[in-house]
Amino acid sequence: MIKETTIQSLLYLIVFAPLAGAILNGLFPRMLSRRAVSVIGVGLPFVSFGATLLALWGFLGLRAANPEFPFVTAELFQWIVSGPIHVDFALYLDPLSLVMTLIVTGIGSLIHLYSVGYMHDDASYARYFSHLNLFLFSMLLLVLGRSLLLLFVGWEGVGLCSYLLIGFWFDDMAKAVAGKKAFLVNRIGDFGFLIALFFLVFHLGGTLDIPDLREVVANPTSIFRTDTAMVTLVTLMLFVGATGKSAQIPLYVWLPDAMAGPTPVSALIHAATMVTAGVYMIARLNFLFVLSPVTMAIVATVGAATAIFAASIGLVQNDIKKVLAYSTVSQLGYMVLAVGVGAFGAGVFHLMTHAFFKACLFLGAGSVIHAMAGEQDIQKMGGLRRKMPITHATFLVSTLAIAGVPLLSGFFSKDEILFKVLALQPAAGPVVPGLNGLWFAMGIGAALMTALYMFRLYFLTFSGELRSHDAHPHESPATMTIPLIVLAVGAAVAGYIGLPHPRLNVLEHWLHPVFADGAAALVNTGSHALEYGLMGVSTVVAFLGIGLAWAMYRGPWREVPGRLHASLGGMYRTLWNKYYVDEAYDAVIVRPLIAGSRWIHRWIDAALIDGIGVNGPARVLAFVGGAARRLACGDVQAYAAALAIGLAILVIFVL
Amino acid sequence: MTAIPLSHWLVLATALFAIGAIGVITRRNLLIALMSLEVMLNGVALAFLAFARFRGDVSVHAAVFIVMAVAAAEVAVGLALAIAMWRHNGSVDLDRAARLKG
Amino acid sequence: MAEQIVFYVLAVGTVLGALAVIMPPFARNPLHAAVALLATFSLLAGLFVMLSAHLLAILQILVYAGAVMVLFIFVIMLLNLRRQDFGEFRATPWKILGGVAAFLVAVRVAMVAGASVANSTAADLGTPALQSFGGAYDVGWALTTRFFLPFEATSILLLVAIIGALVVARREGGAR
Incomplete structure (x- = not known):
């Protein structure tokens, strides 16, 4: 049995262990050998992950003793005390942030381990690990910050690390420019976030402390209940921040370019963790967002549009990482759609499963690129199944998961979102009638395209014969394959904590205290019959997409892509150029x-x-x-x- | 009993002071300027002594005595400066001692 | 009556002497200017006597007509100044204005100070207290009692002036 005070100490360890790594590797790179850099840079994230597991164990104990146990908070010091503004440097562990911390430290540690192999020959090895540890620290601050301002510090910190790591090979001008673009586009979103904070402080009572804010909002006579226009403005501004960080329309443009960074960075920052910060923030502030049905409708619409829009671009890309990047944007669209319709639990669920399979896909892509000596064009690949069996197997599992094949993680999470999109309505009635149906249609369309482009990617890369003659692919070292295997296992089984049955949905129960206020503002009009029916539909859609991909790239319709290309030249070019x-x-x-x-x-x-x-x-x-x-x-x-x-x-x- | 009224003494002293001042300001030669300075000091001394006489206060004489001593010191330093300037410039013309020009 | 005649003669002589110091006809030759200054000092000593300032009259002769004049003449001889070394008046408007201002200041100060001496007739030296007015005893008493500190300060000043004059007039480059 772990006491609450012990959990508080663990929280400090979780957050500051990566910071220590960043400082050691960042300030003393010349005094440390490559081995020491690896031990520090990989070991400290694992320390953080271990501490998170201990904290989870402790939290489970507390929940067992008291099913309504809300959160553990650890206050380090008073940060800003100025008039009505009172901000503590305090960490805050509730069921939601615990889930996020597990994802961040767990997948983060695996990707650190993978980086040892992937970055082995890089000259700036210590700088790489210092930046990556700093990212982990910032992300944990974002996740565990008790105050919105502290969350914003982490928010800016991950943006900075993203910039530093995208432009990691800054002597290549294109990569430096990509880093700059990511930073600038993110700044636009951050500006919206900041405006929202100002409005919160100066027009809506002044507290930035999330649990305090929740209490204030819960009061039926608070200004949040009366001044709906202001609440809509604040939530919209927060959503602007989320569109920047989580790569939604119109600010998604930085994410595909962010693939200029090292592939593990793409996996950690631009697939599994940082880009989910916007989704996390909306889920974290669910009690605030549900007060404005208008904002919720806009959030859901933007999410659905992003999902289908990015998926359509992904259909024609030839760069292995670009395909995965547009896939990430598309999947983030799903998550945003989920939180937009009020399915916060489903959004977080998909966030988690996506973290597993997308990290695995990116690391697999990294393994492929590593094996192909830097080649990223899938038109030149092929036949890698025999040369790289482990990479191939893990990649296949993750591809099946993202495509929504039954019994793998993506199937459960995506399905829950699609079901909730149809089922959940604002308690006060829909903002625009029929909107839910439209979102659902877009979601299904995106699901079909996802299956199609993912299997196109898979077939072009792994099956058939190698189309490039000067490459000599080989399986990657153990430091790279072990994370792949672990992540593939996760991608396969992570869905089982959110099974679509009221008794079996562990995650939903676990997160219930966090989303109770948000859920109270919505009504569930769906039935279990509908849910199981939808499962059938999405299974059909997934296999339809896979079948189409097989037919066009492996099967009898191999001339179809070329004919489509010829007859739909204008449309193809538009897609190829990402809608300009x-x-x-x-x-x-x-x-x-x-x-x-x-x-x-x-x-x-x-x-x-x-x-x-x-x-x-x-x-x-x-x-x-x-x-x-x-x-x-x-x-x-x-x-x-x-x-x-x-x-x-x-x-x-x-x- | 002096029959000369105070005003006469003061007019004389004023005249000496003014003549000395004009000399100090207008003459180009450092030696003449120093001489004019002595004339000014003497004018002041005369006024002091007239006041002493009319007020019957002998302590003013002590002040004039000190003024005389200071004047002697000033002449010594001033003439030393004249010598130094002569060595440096080859003349004692104040127009040529315009190094302070901005 | 005789006293007034003496006063005017001395006064006119003093003013003429002072003018001779600064006016071109005399002042072209520095020795002439020095002689005119000597005359001024001497005539002033006479006026000092008329004011019963006996000690100071004697000191005027000793210090000014004696020591100071010797210094001036010595420097003129030493530097071997010729006529052309003595420039003309250089009366820019600014300097004339300065001269006029100096004159006005003197007039105004004299007027104000004169008015402050309420009794415009001279003190009666017949009273016992003023028996030795202006003599060495009275002045010496004042200097060694009431003005003791300024007196001693003056001696230090003279010492400093001697050393300063030596340093300033010394040949450049230190020891010969």
Whole structure:
């Protein structure tokens, strides 16, 4: 039995162990051997993971003693005390953050281990692990921060680490630019988040502490219940932050470019953890979001649109990592759709299963790229099944999971979302009638495309014959395959903690105290019959997608992709160019911004500030000095005359 | 009993002070300027002594005595400066001692 | 009456002497200026006597007409100044204004100070207290009692002036 005070100590260990790794590897890279760097960089995340497991055990004990046990909080120090604003540097472990911490430290540790093999020959080995540990620290701060402000610190921290790691090979200009793009696009979202915090502080009572906020909101007479417009504004601004971090329309554009970073980074940051921060934040603030049905509808619509939009782009991409990137955007769309309709538990469930299979897919892709000596074009791959049996097996399991094949994790989580999309309605009635049906249709469409593009990827990569002749693929070392196996097992079985039965859905029960307020604002109109019926539908859809992929890339319809390409050239090009979104942003936002900045530089900076503000006083002083200079003629007698004149003036006035 | 009224003494003292001041300000030669300075000091001394006489206060004489001593010291230093300036510039012309020009 | 005649003669002589110091006809030659200054000092000593300042009259002769004038003449001789070394007046408007200002200051100060001496007639030296007015005894008493500190400070000043003059006039580059 672990006591509550012990859990508090464990919380510090969980958060600060990766920070220690970041500091050691970041500040003393030359004093540490490669082996020491690996031990520190991988060992400390595992320490963090171990502490999380202990904390889980302790929390389970507390829950067993008291089924309504809410949370453990550990306050390190008072951070900001200013008027009505009171922010503690406090950590906060509740069922939701515990689940997230398990995902972050568990998958994070595996990916650290994988990195030992993947980054083995890199010159900046210590810098890599220092950044990756720093990311883990920031992410844990984001997850465990008790105050929204502390969450925001983590939010910014993961953004910084994302930037640093995307541009890890910064001597390649394209990669440096990709890092910059990720950072700037994220800043737009962060700005929305920050505005939301300001509104919370100055218009909605001032507390940023999440449990306090929940208590305030629960009061039926609080301003949150009366000022719906303000609540809608705040939640929308928070959602803007989420679109930046979780790569939703319109701010998703950074994530595909983020694939410039090392592949383990893509797996950890840009698939499993950081990009889920927006979903986590909405789930964390579910009690606030459900107060505004309008915001919820917008969140769900954006999520559904992102899911189908990104999936359609994924259909035609040829870069193995780009396909997975668009797949990630699409799956994030599912999660956002889930929290948008109020299925917070389902969203977190899918977040968790996705973390397993997508991390596994990315690490598998990394293994493939490693084996192909840096080649990322799937048109040049093929036949890797025999050369890389472990990678192939794990990749196949994860692909089946993401495609929604029954009894694997993705099937359960995706299905729960689709069911909840149809079933859940705001208690006050739908914002727009029929919207749920539209979302469901988009979700099913995205599911079909997911199965299709994932198996296209799988067939082109692993089956058939190798299409490149100068590559000599080989299986990766154990440090890379062990994480793959563990993650593949996770991808296969993680779904069983959320089985679609009221008694068997462990995760739902576990998270219930967190989402109780949110769930109270919604009504469940679905039945179990509907749920099981939908399972059948999505099974059919999954196999339909897989079958289509097989037929077009392995089976009798092999000439179909080429014919489609020829007859639907315009549409194909649009997809290939990702709907020209980057070009549109470039024309509508980036270029006018650059032109405006040039103008401001020319007229405000150079002319006004430098010309008048800085050089102006200097010129005036030079002029006055030039005039006054004549007084200092060096003639002592003139000085004596001045003395006499001054004395005369004094005498006239005084005597 | 002096029959000369105070005002006469003061007019004389003022005249000496003013002549000295004009000399100090206008003459280009350092030696002449120093001489003019002595004239100014003497004007002041004269005014002091007149006041002493009319007030019957002999302690003013002590002040004039000290002024004289200071004047002697000033002349010594001033002439030393004149010598140094001569060595440096080859003249004692104040126009050429305009190093303070800004 | 005789006293007034003496006063005017001395006064006019003093002013003429002072003007001769600064005016070009005399002041072209520095020795002439020095002689004019000597005359001024001497005539002033006479005026000091008329004010019963006997000790100071004697000191005027000793210090000014004696020591100071010797110094001036010695420096003029030493530097071997010729006529052309003595520039003309250089009366810029600014300097004329300065001269006028100095004059006005003197007039105004004299007026105010004169008005403060309520009794415009001289003190009666016949009273026992003023029997030795202006003599060495009275002045010496004042210097060694009431003005003791300034007196001693003056001696230090003279010492400093001697050393300063030596340092300033010394040949550049230290020891010969």
